[in-house]
Amino acid sequence: MAANEYVVRTKGLVKEFRMGEESVRALNGVDLDIKRGEYLSIMGPSGSGKSTLFNAIGGLDKPDSGSVFINDVDMAQLDARELAYLRCHTIGYIFQTFNLLPSMTALENVTLPTVFAGLTTDDGIERGIEVLNLVGLGHRLHHRPAQLSGGQQQRVAIARALANSPSIVLADEPTGNLDLKTGEEIIALLRELNKKEGVTIISATHDYKMVDVSDRVVWIRDGKIAKIEERADIELAVGAIKDETEL
Amino acid sequence: MSTQTAPAPLGTPEKQITLPFSKAWEISIKSIKIRLGRSLITASGIMLGIAFFSSVRTVVLFPITQTGAAAEAARSRHSFLAIMALLVCFVGIMNSMLMSVTERFREIGTMKCLGALDQFIVTLFIIEAGIMGLFGSMFGWFLGWLIMVIPHLFGGGARDLNGAFFSGSMVQCVQSIAIGLLITLVACIPTARSAAKMPPAAALRSEI
Ligand SMILES: Nc1ncnc2c1ncn2[C@@H]1O[C@H](COP(=O)(O)OP(=O)(O)O)[C@@H](O)[C@H]1O
Ligand SMILES: [Mg+2]
Numbered sequence: 237m238a239a240n241e242y243v244v245r246t247k248g249l250v251k252e253f254r255m256g257e258e259s260v261r262a263l264n265g266v267d268l269d270i271k272r273g274e275y276l277s278i279m280g281p282s283g284s285g286k287s288t289l290f291n292a293i294g295g296l297d298k299p300d301s302g303s304v305f306i307n308d309v310d311m312a313q314l315d316a317r318e319l320a321y322l323r324c325h326t327i328g329y330i331f332q333t334f335n336l337l338p339s340m341t342a343l344e345n346v347t348l349p350t351v352f353a354g355l356t357t358d359d360g361i362e363r364g365i366e367v368l369n370l371v372g373l374g375h376r377l378h379h380r381p382a383q384l385s386g387g388q389q390q391r392v393a394i395a396r397a398l399a400n401s402p403s404i405v406l407a408d409e410p411t412g413n414l415d416l417k418t419g420e421e422i423i424a425l426l427r428e429l430n431k432k433e434g435v436t437i438i439s440a441t442h443d444y445k446m447v448d449v450s451d452r453v454v455w456i457r458d459g460k461i462a463k464i465e466e467r468a469d470i471e472l473a474v475g476a477i478k479d480e481t482e483l
Numbered sequence: 484m485s486t487q488t489a490p491a492p493l494g495t496p497e498k499q500i501t502l503p504f505s506k507a508w509e510i511s512i513k514s515i516k517i518r519l520g521r522s523l524i525t526a527s528g529i530m531l532g533i534a535f536f537s538s539v540r541t542v543v544l545f546p547i548t549q550t551g552a553a554a555e556a557a558r559s560r561h562s563f564l565a566i567m568a569l570l571v572c573f574v575g576i577m578n579s580m581l582m583s584v585t586e587r588f589r590e591i592g593t594m595k596c597l598g599a600l601d602q603f604i605v606t607l608f609i610i611e612a613g614i615m616g617l618f619g620s621m622f623g624w625f626l627g628w629l630i631m632v633i634p635h636l637f638g639g640g641a642r643d644l645n646g647a648f649f650s651g652s653m654v655q656c657v658q659s660i661a662i663g664l665l666i667t668l669v670a671c672i673p674t675a676r677s678a679a680k681m682p683p684a685a686a687l688r689s690e691i
Contacts, residue, residue, distance in 0.1 A: 296596065297684035309496055317600065320499035323683075324598025335593045335687070339517035352598035354500045396597070 240307070243404055243436050244270040244293055249302035251288050251459075262288035263299065264459035270438060272403070275430045275449060278440040280456040286440035289456070290408045293438065294327055295319055307403070324352050328397025328405040328435075332412035334389040336381040342368060342392045343377040349399040367395040371425060387418035394425065398435070405429070407439040411446070423449055499600055507603060511610035522615060525579040529619025530626065532572025533663045537627025537655065539564040544651045545635060545643050569662065577670040580612060584674045585689075591678055592686030601679040608675035612667045620663025624656050 249266040252259050262285045270276055278286050291297035292304055295311050304311045306326060314322065323329075336345045343364045350360035368374055371391040381389050390410060397405050407426065411419035427449040430437045439446060447453055447470055455462040515522045543561055547554050584591075591604055635643065678686070 291684040294596070296592075296687070297682045314496055315498075317498035318496040320595070320598050320600050321497050323596055324499060325497075329596045331687070333589075335589060335596075337590055337593065339514045344513075348594075349597040351502065351506055352499070354502075400598075 241271060242269045242305075243272040243307060244268070244438070245305040245308075246289075246293065247303045247305075249289070249292055249299045249304070251285075251292065251297070251299045261459050263292065263302075266302070266456070266459070266461060268454060268461065270436065271451075273430075273434050273436055274451040275427060275437045276439070277446045277450040277453045278438065278456060279442060279447065279453055280440075280462075281442060284456050285459040286442075286456060287408055288459075290406055290438075290440045294329060294406045295322055296329075320352075324349060325400050326402055326404060328400070328402040330390070330393050330397050330405065330407035330410045330439075332409035334381070334386070334393045334413070336389055336392055336396075338381055341378045341380055342373060342384065342395075345381070345392055346396045346399055349396060353400050363399060364395075367398045368392070370398070370429075371395045385418075386414050387421060390414065390418075390422050391425065394422070394429070398429065398433070402435065404436045404438065407437065407441075409441055409443070410439060411441065411443045419443060420445055499598060501600065502603055504606070507606045507610055511607050511614070514607070515611055515614060521583070522611075525576075525583060526615040526619040526622075528575045528579050529572070529616055529663055529667060530623035532568065532575050532666075533620045533623025533659050534627035534630070536565055536568035536572060536662070537624040537659050538630045539568055539627075540655050540659070541628050541631040541652065544648050544655070545640065569666070572663070573666050573670065576616075576667055577674075580667070580670040580674050583611075584608060584671075584678045588678060588681070588686045588689035591681070592683040592689075595679075595683040595686065601676075604679035605672065605675045608671055609668065612671035612675075613664065616664045616667030617660065619667075620660040621656075623663060624659035627659075628652060628656075 246266055246268045249263045250261065251263040252261050264285075266285075266289060268289075278289060280286050288297070292299045293306075295304070295306075295314075298312070306322060309322075311319070311322070336342075337348070340348070343361065346368055347357075347360040347364040350363050351357075355363065365374065365377065368377060371394050373388060373391050373395065376384060376388060376392075379388075381392070384392065390413075394405075394410075405426070410426070411422055414422060423443075423445055426437055426439065429435055439450075450470060451467055453465045453470060455465070539561055543558075547557070549557055594604060595601075632644070
């Protein structure tokens, strides 16, 4: 079991972006072990490297050096088909901008990953309805993204992320485009899925509401981990933040 | 529902499967339909280019009235016009393909996140371009043909529209469609392939 305790491990992640003369180290040596089943928030100001870390963990971009292990498999060793399999089956992605396909209905969007997983159409639809019900959108199966509110679109995106029963859900600022109340609903939903389904949730955010529900919070700044807080520290910290925001 | 998929055993990760063509077809048709306006504009671009080409070619089927050097000059002028028509057509189609791929970078990135293989993305674009190329060229040939035949008819040339003319027209119809399709695919495949190869993060970053 010990080998499986960590669902994601990163070692010495470095990613540099060159823009003409200047270069930015978006990640500057990130070592992070993420436990199976935890709700982890990656907090940091805009430009601190959260999305770059999200991309590296999700296999959406290659780091310049360092490694990412998913279920103890080094991602750098995977060929294109293995990487596609990983993205399809092991990781579910949620984005700030929802990224639903505009030409497809909610159900078709949610069914798409099951198509890539090789499910039959009937099985895919059955699964799609199941997860859409799970996120409370069972009554909006045949609406297109343009006919849904932001919060509803993000629910569809969450359902889509869950379609192939991944062990990890990666979210990049999932509440960034939502109003306060809708954002809270999405956070509550993610927490519920984490508790009920046991899926590991890794969420990059600068939304302090997210801290409340997290098992651990990783604070990053200038591409480095500044500190990691456990649940117990968080309860104290949340009090402090609330005091701050009330000022 | 179980969310804990068994982790792949060390050293033997599983590979993504290749999807049947019918799945790509289904998705492509959907995406042409939802973007019907834009698809029609792209197809019209192809149509106009091929119409130009076809009109130039149709003229050749009418009996030549000039003789000797004049006929030779007319023939080479027609070849020149046909080549120009194809060039114009190619540049136009290339432009629409670039547009239609670029504006969908985000969609491409999303599909790759969901487990699409690069080849699947390229197949989607080939199907879409193929359908637009086919219909665009078909209507384009007919339009070009009509533009030449109608004035000829009113100019008293009805007797030129004989069996030889129609069989020549059929050959040109097939030629026009083949050339239109070829141009469309040549414009589409490299564009789609380079977009599909982008890392998903780069595709998703595009703000279009
Ligand atoms: N594709 C890119 N090209 C150039 N610079 C980039 C790119 N992606 C990120 N950066 C830079 O890297 C740093 C970290 O960015 P990012 O990971 O997006 O931060 P965050 O998500 O925390 O706001 C920023 O300075 C950003 O400008
Ligand atoms: Mg970001």
